[in-house]
Amino acid sequence: MLRTLSIRDMLLIDRLELDFHPGLNVLTGETGAGKSILLDCLGFVLGWRGRADLARAGAAQGEVTAVFDLPPGHAARAVLAEAGIEAEDELILRRIASAEGRKTAWVNDRRAGAEVLRALSDVLVELHGQQDDRGLLNPRGHRALLDAFAGAGPALAATRAAWRAQSAARAALAGAEAQIAAARAEEEYLRHAVGELDRLDPQPGEEAALDIRRRQMQGAARIREDVARAAQALSDQGAEALMTDARRWLEGAADRAEGALEPPLAALGRALVELSDAQAGVESALDLLDFDPAALEAAEERLFAIRAAARKHQVAPDDLGGFAEGLRARLRALDAGVEGLADLERDLNRAEAAYAEAAAALTALRTEAAGRLDAAMAVELPPLKLDRARFETAVSPGEPGPEGADAVAFTVATNPGAPAGALDRIASGGELSRFLLALKVCLTQGTTGLTLIFDEIDRGVGGATADAVGRRLRALGDGAQVLVVTHSPQVAALGAHHWRVEKRVAGEVTTSTVITLDAQARVDEVARMISGDTVTEAAREAARALLAG
Incomplete structure (x- = not known):
């Protein structure tokens, strides 16, 4: 209050x-x-x-x-x-x-x-x-007023939830259909690209490894000849033979040199050990530099194929495997699309049935409340001198939405046999006031x-x-x-x-x-309302009569 x-x-x-x-x-x-x-x-x-x-x-x-x-x-x-x-x-x-x-x-x-x-x-x-514009004369607000009269809060909440579920199911189905349509439009490309990448089967890091191997083989062709000469110079046909002969000659003369040849012999022994290590290293290098020209060609072909695929699909070479998996997933989605669409269609059918059930329950509640409201109005109108008038709450099919599938309109007929119409079109100014008062009550x-x-x-x-x-x-x-x-x-x-x-x-x-x-001032005010600017004693008497009730 x-x-x-x-x-x-x-x-x-x-x-x-x-x-x-x-x-x-x-x-x-x-x-x-x-x-x-x-x-x-x-x-x-x-x-x-x-x-x-x-x-x-x-x-x-x-x-x-x-x-x-x-x-x-x-x-x-x-x-x-x-x-x-x-x-x-x-x-x-x-x-x-x-x-x-x-x-x-x-x-x-x-x-x-x-x-x-x-x-x-x-x-x-x-x-x-x-001239109420807060709902009574606005047909768009009649449904909300009837719902309030009906106590339809729980039914409205259930209908809104069913509408949201139906909308979500419809959106999911539409999205899946759009995805499948897009996938079908590129199905030929997908299958060709997946087949091509499956045959290539690029591995992470492979492009870099191939590039290194290719450069090694290309370099080997240029330096192997010099390494081979060095191996020949260090072999038993070259330095090793000469050092071995020198050692044998020095050992034969050592007994007569009074120890003067011992240091050279020791150094020569050490040199032969180092020479052996050098020979082993050069031979190992020759093994590494020894390659099949066909292997170089094969490495180059695969390297170029991986790089060409990366350029074609506009991804990094190391990302080709992941890209191929993405294409396979799109193909799997396409292949499984019919079954997936069937599931989504079943979900939508269930959601539509649930919404229809909730909306129907809300319609029944509104229809019952409309009857009660009309009966209540029939009681309110006669005391307001509208004995012959008729008030009807029309509940009719409307556009389905979150608040059900009903259109609600308050209609009146002021004379027996006259057709019912909208409040503000049928009733005169004075009648409208009384209709609105009764409805408000x-x-x-x-x-x-x-x-x-x-x-x-x-x-x-x-x-x-x-x-x-x-x-x-x-x-x-x-x-x-x-x-x-x-x-x-x-x-x-x-x-x-x-x-x-x-x-x-x-x-x-x-x-x-x-x-x-106060009491006397009320008499004067009501008298003024009766007679206007000049308040007469007769007006005061009439005012007292009205105030006496």
Whole structure:
């Protein structure tokens, strides 16, 4: 329940603090006195989108504070919990608008964005007027209103989940079909490339090894002749033979040389050992340099084939093996495509069946709720002087989507035998007000903790019809807080609490203010609403009669 609304420097309001009460709260005043300003200010603190120039002219900033009672279990507590704001029995919303248009908001002294305010607004306040654009006159919102009346939350959640699963299954099948179509378009290339690479069978590091081997064989052809000469010079036909002869000659003369030849003989022995090592090394080198020209040709052919394949497929030579495996995987996917598509088609069929089942359950729930809503409206219309009118909730097949496959429209017929049509096309202004009031009453049944605001819902009606509207509003206020902006004396007289909005001019400054009316002031105000500018005693007597009820 809205308990207090405090306004500072907003539009034409200087300072204003209003204390509201349970039941029917009535605001009256001359046209242009500023009643709409109060709703603008309330909408501002609740995060509703509206005019930007809210701060009063000459003020640095404007401020609105709204205080709500928040009983245990109120839906606003869940909104606060999701926003990370601790809930208390009192909810304080405060929002400031600077002269430059900047807006800042607090919820229980915690900074909050407009989206949090709007989420709280949805469970705190319901605004309704004759030109209501928040769902009642908008056919696109009728389904959501019927779902709320039906308590269709779980069924909606199940339908949305089934729709998501169906969409995912359809996307998976479409993706697989696209992949297979693309693979089939290049199937000939894939099979040729895989066969070619399978025959080549390139190994990681092979290209580098072949290049080294090729260069070795090419180099060997140039140096082997010199190495062979060296081997010949070191062999028993060359240096080894000469050194062996020299050693034999020196050993024969050593006995007569008195030891002078011992050092040369020792050095010569060592030289023969080194010579043997040199011969072994040269012979080993000759073995390495010994190659088959056909081997060089074969190595070059394979090296060139690997490099050509790498250029053709635009990959590094060492990546050819991985590239070939990728092509094989695409071929396997193509070969297994028919079986895979069959599995995906079965998944889609199951998802479509699950969605159809969920949507059908939701349709049944909506159809049953539509009957209950129509019956409830049939009870609400006669007290509002719409005895001959008929309200129907039409549930028809619609475009399937995440919220089912139904189209919902609220239709009315104002005279027996007349065809039903859309609310805003069939009903006159006064009839429309009463239809909307009855519908609002039915749709909010069972809703607790909600402040209902009716902005000139009685426009276009008078006399007994206005009295009927007022009595329905008062009855509605017995179980909820109802705030009504009205020009009807019949409605104003039925309020439990009454305020008058006045516009005052002091010097060059115009301000709006709100006056709490006592019993005598109410008589004068209702009399003014009856007679106009000149309040007569007869008008006062009529006002007293209305207030006496």
